[in-house]
Each structure stands twice: as C-alpha cells, then as structure tokens.
Amino acid sequence: MTVSGFESPIADLPRGSDGLATTDDALSRLRERLPTFLERVVADAGAEGVVVPLDGGVETALAATFAVDAVGQDRVTGFVMPAFLSHEAVSRNAEAVATSLGIDHSRLQLQPVLAAFQETIGGSSGPADDLVATTNALSRLRMTCAYYVANATDALVVGPINRTQYLLGSVAKHGETGADCLPFADLYRAELEALARAVGIPQDLTVEASGSPLHPGGxxxxxxxxxxxxxxxxxxxxxxxxxxxxxxxxxxxxxxxxxxxxxxxxxxxxxxxxxxxxxxxxx
Structure with missing residues (x-):
C-alpha cells in the first residue's frame, strides 16, 4: 500500500557506529513518525480502525501501542490466537498489553479450527502430520481470522514483523506477511527492542518474549x-x-x-x- 504524500518513517534516521537506528534521536523520531504513518495509512484507505494480532512479543505490543497513538483506543481491536498449551504464557502477556492499552480484545482458541483443518486435509491425502506445513497453516489461519474481523468492521490489519524476520524468512508466506501495512518491516529486532524500552514496554516482553512461540519460523x-x-x-x-x-x-x-x-x-x-x-x- 502506498501512503500518499508521506515520507518513509525511517528516512534519514541518525544511526550509531554499528549502523543501527538505536540512538536517542532516532528513537525519538520513530516514536513520532510511526503513529503518524499508521494514521495516514488508515486515512488513505478510508478505514474505520485497525486490527492487531497480539502474540505476546515486543513487535505486536509496539504495533498496538502506536495504533492507539494513531487512531485512538476505541478504533483498535486486538486478537490473541493461541493453538497449544505452550502458548498460554505468551497469550497472557498479550492480553496484559491489550488491557493496559484499554483496547477491545479477544482470545480465539485455534486448536479446534486447526484440528478440523488437519482432519479435512488428512482425508484428502494431504500432509496433515507435516510440522512445517502445520506451522505455516496455523500462521495463515491467524491471518484469515484477522482479515475476517477487519472485513466485517471496515478495518485494516497491521502486521508486526521486523526486518530481521523479513530478511531471514522466519515468517510464513501469506501468514505474518499477510497484512495491509508492515510498519516495522524496515526496522531490525535490536532497533525495535530499543524502541520498546524507550516507549516503556515491559522488560519481560523486550527480552524474554521477543520472537513469540506463536510464530516459530525457521x-x-x-x-x-x-x-x-x-x-x-x-x-x-x-x-x-x-x-x-x-x-x-x-x-x-x-x-x-x-x-x-x-x-x-x-x-x-x-x-x-x-x-x-x-x-x-x-x-
């Protein structure tokens, strides 16, 4: 999506000697520019709001935070979409972020959906027990759920992937990359973690949960x-x-x-x- 008449939020960011935009000046500019970017994306599309998939990691916490700054808490919807018991801890983190921001949010348990999907595929001799195929399918199911709600509410889907994930391909094609905008796709994980600390995202998210197990891409x-x-x-x-x-x-x-x-x-x-x-x- 092209945002009309708007300069890239990362244009001319001051960088440290390591090449990363983690200086105080760079973080200050990002805190100002990224909400403005999201606001313009929503306005450009004539949308009513945004949907943010929440996975307990720093990227989705930042995406939700900047979305609230951009369009207000009443126009942001968060969805936590676990599938296994191992997702419980990060799902609680995600719900805590949504509660602290005051946004509407729901937990969608995808295990029954995934089970029905695998049963259907297995019945047609598909790869129902293939781990990679299952992980990718789960990411695409999350994308489908987010878009269903976005379509029903005239909203846009905000994707939280960072440049590290984007370059190394540790995302599912048409899964995490399936979004109307990717505000962090040009920012490395280290830059986002520094930004999260500057914004005040809790330390356990910036360190322990960065790279949520809800999306265990290779x-x-x-x-x-x-x-x-x-x-x-x-x-x-x-x-x-x-x-x-x-x-x-x-x-x-x-x-x-x-x-x-x-x-x-x-x-x-x-x-x-x-x-x-x-x-x-x-x-």
Missing amino acids: SPATGLDTDPETVDRILRRRIDEGVDAGTVADRTGVETETVERLAAWVERTRHKRRRPVRPSTRI
Missing part, C-alpha cells in the same frame, strides 16, 4: 554462535549497505563464513518477499 540465526544484535548488524552492513563480507566480518568480530551464511539465507528466502510471479516477471 532461521539460520538460531544455529549460529552469534548474539541477535550482532546478526542485525551483519544484515544491516551486508544487505542494506552492500559492504563486502570480509569487511563486515572484521567490523562485527565474527567469521567471514558467518556473514556469508546469513547472506546466502537471505537470498534463499527471497521468494517469501516477492509478489506472485507473473508471465512478465523476470526470474
């Missing part, structure tokens, strides 16, 4: 002996700025192989960031 970062913030610095330098792998390795204190592995994964998951291929598309 990523090479989990198999590297590298902390998440260093991963963000590598991606920023190698992917966004185009710095060669050897130089990035020297600047971040990791092996060149680590930089190359992350860059290769970004390329491998490019299909998740592309629109559907058309006959005129250059492959």
